[in-house]
Amino acid sequence: MNIKHFIATYTIVFAFWLLLSAHFDAFHVGAGIVCSTIVAYASHDLLFTGTGNHTLTKIVRFIAYLPWLIYQIVLANIDVAKRALSPGMPIDPRVVTFKTMLESDVARTALANSITLTPGTVTIDIVDDVFYVHAIAKEPADDLLEGAMERRIAHVFMED
Amino acid sequence: MSDTTTITNILTVVLLLTGAFFMLAGTIGFVRFPDFYSRMHATGKCDTLGEGLMLVALIVYGGATFVSVKILFLIMFILLANPTSTHAIAKAAYDVGLEPWRKLDDEVEWVAVRTESIKTEVKNDDLDT
Numbered sequence: 001m002n003i004k005h006f007i008a009t010y011t012i013v014f015a016f017w018l019l020l021s022a023h024f025d026a027f028h029v030g031a032g033i034v035c036s037t038i039v040a041y042a043s044h045d046l047l048f049t050g051t052g053n054h055t056l057t058k059i060v061r062f063i064a065y066l067p068w069l070i071y072q073i074v075l076a077n078i079d080v081a082k083r084a085l086s087p088g089m090p091i092d093p094r095v096v097t098f099k100t101m102l103e104s105d106v107a108r109t110a111l112a113n114s115i116t117l118t119p120g121t122v123t124i125d126i127v128d129d130v131f132y133v134h135a136i137a138k139e140p141a142d143d144l145l146e147g148a149m150e151r152r153i154a155h156v157f158m159e160d
Numbered sequence: 161m162s163d164t165t166t167i168t169n170i171l172t173v174v175l176l177l178t179g180a181f182f183m184l185a186g187t188i189g190f191v192r193f194p195d196f197y198s199r200m201h202a203t204g205k206c207d208t209l210g211e212g213l214m215l216v217a218l219i220v221y222g223g224a225t226f227v228s229v230k231i232l233f234l235i236m237f238i239l240l241a242n243p244t245s246t247h248a249i250a251k252a253a254y255d256v257g258l259e260p261w262r263k264l265d266d267e268v269e270w271v272a273v274r275t276e277s278i279k280t281e282v283k284n285d286d287l288d289t
Contacts, residue, residue: 020230080202095260122246124197
């Protein structure tokens, strides 16, 4: 058992407990200590897999990536709302595939979720390193294949 | 009623209405879009922002309390869980072989092709008899 991972997981779990319980009397804090110990013991090797380094840089870069993602989500919603409400319903769905250069599971998950949240595209499947993406029209598919988002994710997870 | 409360109330109402609008647009899209996959676009995206805006409205209304922090965690969970479940449902449909709906580039051409094939069929039937 990696004691560093255990302590880090314990701290996060216990802080989360305090935040959610919002009671600071002996009974609730004591119950929190007992539960956090059990949970941290059971899952200390899940949260920190120990494969990557520069974890702090990645977290900082990911937080810096979030505002852009939220902006893309707003654009995506306006886009879908426009397509759904306009009488002509300008949609022309298609499935596109592309090969990714991302290596780690976390980076691929982040890219897949980002694709789903950004305008006009939904990730259907990932087979080996090929992404299957459903696009609602031609323009979003072209934007995706241009690869700007993949480069951003690669920068966040230091794979560029 | 003080000025700050008024501003808070106005902001809350605006955020709630915007969220409700996106939820409504998503639902209309869900009804109008032609096939399963394009419906996933409507529900997967509009729900994320619609619910997010409504929860932000609750945070603005409640102020800096522990409940607000819990709502913030809810927003983060929705941001993570919504695209994941959308992907899971779309992948399930793709795996059982549901074909995506395609719009033909030229509907007139398509009608011409259909008519031609029907004519040929009829002609062949005539030759047989």
